[in-house]
Amino acid sequence: MTVLHLADEGEAADLAAFLSRLLHYDRGAAVRLQAAGTALAVFGRPPSFEVLAIRAARLAKPYENGLDAGLDRTVSAGELLEAVDESAATAVVPDAVTGPPWAGVLPPRGGWTPEPGLPAPDALRAMVGAAVAEFRARTEELAPDLRTRAALDRIGRDIWSRAVGDTPLPVRAVHAAQSLGFLRATGEPALFSAAAWLRLRTPYGSIAVRRAGLGSLGVSVSR
Numbered sequence: 001m002t003v004l005h006l007a008d009e010g011e012a013a014d015l016a017a018f019l020s021r022l023l024h025y026d027r028g029a030a031v032r033l034q035a036a037g038t039a040l041a042v043f044g045r046p047p048s049f050e051v052l053a054i055r056a057a058r059l060a061k062p063y064e065n066g067l068d069a070g071l072d073r074t075v076s077a078g079e080l081l082e083a084v085d086e087s088a089a090t091a092v093v094p095d096a097v098t099g100p101p102w103a104g105v106l107p108p109r110g111g112w113t114p115e116p117g118l119p120a121p122d123a124l125r126a127m128v129g130a131a132v133a134e135f136r137a138r139t140e141e142l143a144p145d146l147r148t149r150a151a152l153d154r155i156g157r158d159i160w161s162r163a164v165g166d167t168p169l170p171v172r173a174v175h176a177a178q179s180l181g182f183l184r185a186t187g188e189p190a191l192f193s194a195a196a197w198l199r200l201r202t203p204y205g206s207i208a209v210r211r212a213g214l215g216s217l218g219v220s221v222s223r
Contacts, residue, residue: 074099117166
């Protein structure tokens with residue numbers, strides 16, 4: 001049995017909250033876990049946003065399981081959530097599942113360069129609120145018989161693919177950050193790039209998204 005010893009109850013609670021939010025968007029969600037030393041990274045992909053969400057957590061002691069120096073496993077998010085014991089600050093790692101395609105292609109570990117032009121946190125939250133309001137208004141303007149999934153998807157693509165400020169980051173990445181609890185009143189977000197990837201990083205988690213039209217450059221492929 002593989003047990004993760006998180007740094008404290010707060011880390012366990014934050015991990016549980018992240019998993020709960022992922023499951024809100026996909027009851028069958030899977031997450032990829034990578035642990036080395038005292039660092040744990042949890043990767044998930046909420047389908048509504050088409051982004052990769054990354055939640056980092058601190059471990060109380062360096063990860064070790066027999067002769068393995070690190071952990072790299074894709075598991076059920078629901079099973080992992082059930083295995084989190086917040087009071088004990090532990091999580092039993094479930095058995096591996098057949099991972100979805102996204103789990104085999106992750107952003108690079110290093111080589112990230114700061115990107116300028118990201119608006120202030122208040123402006124980011126206001127931008128998401130305005131985008132949500134616009135989506136609702138435009139869908140309500142459609143006649144009921146024209147309010148098809150294809151029509152809603154077209155409106156969504158138009159709104160959520162817009163660039164944030166003077167950056168190449170799409171609005172959907174900021175929407176995902178807010179919906180997953182990463183964009184809070186405290187903590188300054190920052191934007192980074194590495195090859196084909198953009199990463200919106202906050203103290204509470206990161207959102208990674210592929211740049212359009214750059215193919216499969218700069219990715220980490222699972223073994």
